[in-house]
Amino acid sequence: MKKTSLNDIAKSLGVSKTLVSMVLNGHGTKNGISKQTQERVHAKARELNYKPNQIARGLRTGKSNTIGLIVADISNPFYAKLARHIEHYSSEANYNVIFCSSEEEPHKEAELLDMLADRQIDGIILSATGQDSNQILKLKRDGIPFVLIDRYYPRLNNNFVGVDNFQSAYNLTDHLIRLGYSRIAHLTVSPSHASSLRDRYKGYRAALKDANIRYSSQYYQEVSFEEPEAGVTRAIRELLEPPHIVNAIFAANNRLAVTALEVFNKWNIKIPQDVALVSFDDMDLFKFCFPPITAVAQPIQEIGRHAVELLIRHIENKEKNPPTQQIILPTKLEIRRSCGNFLTPLETLPIKTK
Amino acid sequence: MKKTSLNDIAKSLGVSKTLVSMVLNGHGTKNGISKQTQERVHAKARELNYKPNQIARGLRTGKSNTIGLIVADISNPFYAKLARHIEHYSSEANYNVIFCSSEEEPHKEAELLDMLADRQIDGIILSATGQDSNQILKLKRDGIPFVLIDRYYPRLNNNFVGVDNFQSAYNLTDHLIRLGYSRIAHLTVSPSHASSLRDRYKGYRAALKDANIRYSSQYYQEVSFEEPEAGVTRAIRELLEPPHIVNAIFAANNRLAVTALEVFNKWNIKIPQDVALVSFDDMDLFKFCFPPITAVAQPIQEIGRHAVELLIRHIENKEKNPPTQQIILPTKLEIRRSCGNFLTPLETLPIKTK
DNA sequence: TTATAAAACTAAACGCGTTTAGTAAAAATG
DNA sequence: CATTTTTACTAAACGCGTTTAGTTTTATAA
Structure with a gap:
């Protein structure tokens, strides 16, 4: 019982997978695919319950619609709540979240950042251990959009959401x-x-x-x-x-x-x-x-909301390179x-x- | 500043990427690659700081060394602590974890399961909403190893870790x-x-x-x-x-x-x-x-430990199809x-x- | 000396969706 | 009718690591 692939749809309709891909991505009309064919493709996709393989897609496009979240300690209720809000707002914007917990260890943080880069993450939300700004410089050099939360590096002018x-x-x-x-x-x-x-x-x-x-x-x-x-x-x-x-x-x-x-x-x-x-x-x-x-x-909720908004703005305007932003929210005594x-x-x- | 790929190593040494792949996966000797060549490959990989692209690898092997965790509510300290322990034990076994939170909504649970399947997850740890056993049947039919935690389906004989x-x-x-x-x-x-x-x-x-x-x-x-x-x-x-x-x-x-x-x-x-x-x-x-x-x-810690152990046993013996297991741990009043x-x-x- | 085997390595296919460059047929134009 | 344009679609490359099925070179046995 394997999953339906693009090819399955193409074969069963006797068309090319190019056509199927274009139609399902909404580029059918733009590429001059006829209305009937488009309808046949959609119908067949529904029939076979087709879901594109995000991994293969990401391999080609370099985009995964996934963001990585590294917190210092997921078992701390502050971060757990933050994680929930971040998940919520990301999911609204059609992004998935990979959560990680660095347990305040810089070497684990470095490992997790590498792991996320391997997985073609689109961007990262990070509460950094702060020990080593090299990680951050590397993210910058590699052009991976990121937003720091809770903790920042005073010397570096990065995206940041937190409190005073x-x-x-x-x-x-x-x-x-x-x-x-x-x-x-x-x-x-x-x-x-x-x-x-x-x-x-x-x-x-x-x-x-x-x-x-x-x-x-x-x-x-x-x-x-x-x-x-x-x-x-x-x-x-x-x-x-x-x-x-x-x-x-x-x-x-x-x-x-x-x-x-x-x-x-x-x-x-x-x-x-x-x-x-x-x-x-x-x-x-x-x-x-x-x-x-x-x-x-x-x-907490506001921190999560702003972090997601800011990150997605940067992901989706990667070329235009929007200016970094520091958002400081009020606390309550x-x-x-x-x-x-x-x-x-x-x-x-x-x-x-x- | 893009990442080093297999091809970069192969080209710079004037060998095929086949060879590089075999050597770096430890299959060099088995395939009769000479000691010197193996050493050269390893040296170059270190020099270029090579990290394989897990996505491309997963595309081919169908294995991602990633497990998915779906909890009912990540902001609940019970699940947050559980998540931390699961992350800990998984990381010890060289698996990454993608956390998700279903917020007790069956349709979100279904979406997340699909999402994880798309991402070629190797297995899933799930605290199910319980509304709909079809999800579980689908996992079974698709042959995706999974372990239920906290909640089970009485009718179905699945892997389960929890308390009485x-x-x-x-x-x-x-x-x-x-x-x-x-x-x-x-x-x-x-x-x-x-x-x-x-x-x-x-x-x-x-x-x-x-x-x-x-x-x-x-x-x-x-x-x-x-x-x-x-x-x-x-x-x-x-x-x-x-x-x-x-x-x-x-x-x-x-x-x-x-x-x-x-x-x-x-x-x-x-x-x-x-x-x-x-x-x-x-x-x-x-x-x-x-x-x-x-x-x-x-x-909580024991639930996490058993869940990870059980899941990995099933992932790594997927063919042999080990018997399902229900692990009931003691609580404390x-x-x-x-x-x-x-x-x-x-x-x-x-x-x-x- | 020739067939056989072993050693060391490579080309190409594969997985799957995207994208570029291109083709065939029909319609429009001169 | 010949040529250009449009319409509708496809082949093949691509990304990147893995794997199968070879190939070439050197050593061994008959």
Whole structure:
């Protein structure tokens, strides 16, 4: 039960496969194929349930109507949601998506980029590990359209869709400062070559500086991507062993925030009494944690939409070489109780239905 | 700056591309190519950084070293984690993965299956919508190796990796019953053609029956996949409007549980005082909710590992046609406080460091 | 010395849809 | 009627790696 090929249709109608190809691609009239013949071809194609082999087509045209998406970690809900939106908008524009996950490893990222190039991908959406701009230069040299998301290379003028990590981190830190916290730790991933993480750190430092709060290098804690549990455990021990060095922790991503919660739970450290916690990147359940976690929320759907639009514009105008574009979208500071204004749920009102 | 092709190597060495192809595929010695020539070919391939075009190769061999993964919803953390594990194990076995998300729509599932077939995928891992077994029959007829995950078709004897949804749901319900709950609602997704959801419902019913608890059709609430908020809101209103019909809710997946939490929060309904809540599928943050949510946890990594192993076994023994296999893995009941044994966090012990 | 075999390599077909260059027949024009 | 144009269609090349069926050269056996 093999698939119907162009040739099958051509033979069964006694015409050439050229003709069939032209008709099915809508170039029939342009090439002067008669109406009846066109109709016969369409009818037969329907009858045999013909679907063109995209691979053979791509081999000839160099176009695959497929875009590659490389995220740093598909199991992180931020990227998972982003992947879903990207898939959605691509599919609307008649593109398929190949998802990949680099797991923050530059060599895996390089491998995946090669793999995608092998597969004649039309373009790439990439959240780069940031360690090595050679990959990006190679994409540029090879003329493969691409859009960076979430993280960019400051030196290179590429297509980019993301948020203002600096300002958002500044606001988040400023929020802590206004609530009276002055010894604020920054918990981040090492090695943090990703521009997003670096900008979050810079925003944090800038907010401290503008508030005339002395920064201590003890506040800065790096945790390896591979073993967050061990790293966060160590980091929190250093930050909170008496005398407590800090009274607030800024987790630079949601995974670190969740891991911090694990550690707090294990050691019975209470938020915000013992220490305040805020997270960059929101999660559905942060609202329902005890206490709810204050976080910066990114407009994930919008990031996905713009990334797809921008990429497709570049793919479909490859010759004209449209100018690169940087799209910076607004974030939202979700203020909850993990840094004060503490109310126990027991103080909430009685059940109100309807 | 185009990519190096086989021909480039052949020409620059003055040999045929046949020879180059054979050498680079390790068939050099078998075909009597001399040692020196083989070495020259390898050296030149390295020098030109040659990477074979997988598409052209696949066109000829019919093999792409790529597997397709279709999940019901990539933004659901259960599937996102599963995707990550599947990617990991596939990559270890030298296969790439094309991820897709059917968003529970049978027609999209059908489209994606066609798309994957077009791309000469070697095999498919699928969490089927369950509405239409024709898709599955077509895969079988076309001889495409596949493994179902999470959901299966009871009538068809296919490869399958998943958990015992019936027994796990039975245990979860039984846990509620032992804590004294007798009016237990079942909140599920409509239309629930997925075997996993149906089995969860059956397990719930069986537990009620074995405990001689009368079941009322009022306990059963279905919510559409597309609009969970509106549906869950309506469902919970019906279940909890005075006089409260139920005192416990069994959410058949994590998304429903999270949405239920949203509604409870909005209406100030307290868990477990006003109503108990349990979820099928665990989430990282369920531990830290207020109160922590009792849930059935699936062994996601193991599901991914077995699915990949089983699929690759079938792909690589396509001729021998190995027997189909059903792998049922154990779940874990994570007992937390959302159904009683209520302790406020305020009663916990003082900070204990180290 | 001649037939035979082994060693080392190549031409060409293949898979399948696209595209260029071209042909045959009918219609229009002079 | 002869020539040009138009209409309707086709052969063959192409992309690129794989594979089959050889070919040429050298070595071995009869």
